[in-house]
Amino acid sequence: MTSVFREEKKYLLDLKHYYHVRHNIQKIMMRDKHSINNPYDGKKGEGYTIRSLYFDSLDDRDFHEKEDGIELRRKLRLRTYMHDTNYCLLELKKKQGNYQQKTSYKLTKAEGERLISGDYSLLLEKQSSFLLECYEMMMTHVYRPKSIVTYERDAYIAKENQIRVTFDQKIRGSEGTMSLFDKTLIETPLIEDAYVVLEVKYNGFLLQYIKDLLIPLEESQLSVSKYSMSRQISKHYKL
Known part of the structure; x- marks a missing residue:
């Protein structure tokens, strides 16, 4: 199990700004372990x-808390990386404004399919306080699978402060x-291709050389979540 506390900023970029920002990020940060080790396709x-x-x-x-702008909110999901679907992560994100805590627990594919x-009941079999919290939440409020979101990610890290910069594109989903x-x-x-x-995630403070890259993007800050997008598929996001 892992748990991280961090602040998060999101930006919506057109392709011109995406290529420009990525070019600069590549010069000062390194790709994350999934990019480096990914054999998929x-x-x-x-x-x-x-x-x-x-x-x-x-x-x-959870959907209405986000849409209504509730300060304290949560999201519960199973996440997998499509180049290795032998495992998945049960993740609970608790968010207050720009700050969030994400706790993850690794499960097998078979355990994910059980959920x-x-x-x-498998959440009770592991003797984990985190999984017990998830179990109580899912049973008390009758949680069920609601939607799937898939996207292509290019991710970079800065070792100095556990900073992650990610570019997500070709975001698609299913409610069926x-x-x-x-x-x-x-x-x-x-969203349109x-x-x-762009998501910037950091713990404590953002290094100045990265902050400088973000200054021209302030007008592009985004508050909508991928989960919210997936629950409004019939509307399709026109940006």
């Missing part, structure tokens, strides 16, 4: 595919089929 060192399945209550309390099918591990899953685009979501 021969794209080693060129990013990787992430897929998340989101759970929510029967009355969609998707509604068998939450909860086949998290299916590489042939049919999904609907959530001409846009890229």
Whole structure:
């Protein structure tokens, strides 16, 4: 199990600004371990595919907390990396404004499929306080799988302060089929391919040389979440 506390900023970039920012980031940061070790489709060192399945209550309390601008909110998901679907991560994100805590617990593919099918008893089998918290939340508020989001990520890290800079594109999703591990899953685009979501995540403070790169992007800051996008597929985000 891992738990991280961090601040997060999001920006929406068109392709021109994306290439410019990425070029500068590549000069001062290194790619993360998933990019370096990714053998999927021969794209080693060129990013990787992430897929998340989101759970929510029967009355969609997590979705409405985000849409209503509630200060304290949460998201619960299963995440897998499509170049290695033998495992997944159960992740709970608790957020207050720009600050968040993310706790992750590694599960096998079979255990992930048990959760998707509604068998939450495995959360009691691990003797983990985090999994017990998830179990109580999922049972009390009747959580069920609600949507899937998939995207291509190119990620960079700065060792000095655990800073992560990620570029997410080709964001697509599904509300119909909860086949998290299916590489042939049919999904609907959530934003136009001409846009890229930049996320900057850091703990404590942002290094000045990275902060300087973000100053011209302030007008592009984004508050919408990928989960919110996936719950409004029929509307499709026109940006």
